Amino acid sequence: MSWTDERIDKLKSLWGQGHTASQIAEELGGVSRNAVIGKAHRLGLESRPSPVKGNDTAAEAPAAPAPAPKEAAPPPPAPKAAEAPKPRPVVAEAPRPAPAPRPAPIAAAPAPAPAAATGSDADAPVVPSTPQPVYRSIGPGGFQRQQPGEQQSPIPPAPPRRLVPAKPSADMADKTSLLELNDRICKWPLGHPGEPDFHFCGVQVNPGFPYCVQHCGQAYQAQMPRRDRRPPPPMPYGGPRVR
DNA sequence: CCCTGATTCGC
DNA sequence: GCGAATCAGG
Numbered sequence: 213m214s215w216t217d218e219r220i221d222k223l224k225s226l227w228g229q230g231h232t233a234s235q236i237a238e239e240l241g242g243v244s245r246n247a248v249i250g251k252a253h254r255l256g257l258e259s260r261p262s263p264v265k266g267n268d269t270a271a272e273a274p275a276a277p278a279p280a281p282k283e284a285a286p287p288p289p290a291p292k293a294a295e296a297p298k299p300r301p302v303v304a305e306a307p308r309p310a311p312a313p314r315p316a317p318i319a320a321a322p323a324p325a326p327a328a329a330t331g332s333d334a335d336a337p338v339v340p341s342t343p344q345p346v347y348r349s350i351g352p353g354g355f356q357r358q359q360p361g362e363q364q365s366p367i368p369p370a371p372p373r374r375l376v377p378a379k380p381s382a383d384m385a386d387k388t389s390l391l392e393l394n395d396r397i398c399k400w401p402l403g404h405p406g407e408p409d410f411h412f413c414g415v416q417v418n419p420g421f422p423y424c425v426q427h428c429g430q431a432y433q434a435q436m437p438r439r440d441r442r443p444p445p446p447m448p449y450g451g452p453r454v455r
Numbered sequence: 456c457c458c459t460g461a462t463t464c465g466c
Numbered sequence: 467g468c469g470a471a472t473c474a475g476g
Contacts, residue, residue, distance in 0.1 A: 247469050
């Protein structure tokens with residue numbers, strides 16, 4: 213196998229997404245993990261958290277990123293292999309999208325309060341000992357960046373607070389509910405599970421992907437970490453096509 | 456042992 | 467340029 217532009221592209225993409233060399237090699241096929249590493253280096257792609265590369269001498273990073281190579285999930289959750297070979301040039305499974313910015317992390321599970329929801333979830337009676345606001349920068353794709361010390365995903369799963377019927381009210385009539393999902397409509401969540409207006413995007417998908425073209429653009433971000441983002445890197449899913 | 460990425464070096 | 471062999475840390 214030779215390094216065609218396509219394969220190089222894929223290598224760059226996957227490498228930037230934090231896939232291991234082995235995973236990339238398997239995905240590309242016909243190459244060994246050594247080949248992938250070698251190529252990555254020749255391309256100038258470089259050193260993601262490497263287990264062997266000790267960090268700098270002397271001053272260690274205050275909040276070390278913790279390599280954790282095994283199953284630990286770097287930003288893009290890469291499902292471990294052990295799967296049927298994927299013929300399609302698909303990009304792993306959808307990383308957890310960031311449907312709505314949620315500036316206030318949920319300290320403790322808010323009580324369901326089944327009675328009269330006064331301020332719904334707006335009221336946060338729990339007074340954390342340190343109510344320091346958390347400032348987060350917004351990445352190029354619109355995602356929230358983590359602070360160096362932050363451990364949790366910037367997009368907490370938003371625990372369901374109550375169960376709602378699929379379509380309880382008229383204003384949900386045209387919203388796509390969970391029960392209506394199929395592989396032809398965009399599954400991008402809008403709102404949060406458990407909230408009354410939680411629904412899914414529902415427009416036609418980008419063929420071969422779980423989301424529409426627009427949300428694919430959010431879900432599948434080409435490598436951010438590298439400095440230059442200017443020349444829009446070829447989207448893993450083939451780029452926006454209006455259909 | 457397994458895994459990882461880095462590096463070397465013959466091709 | 468390529469990648470197997472090797473190195474070295476987790």
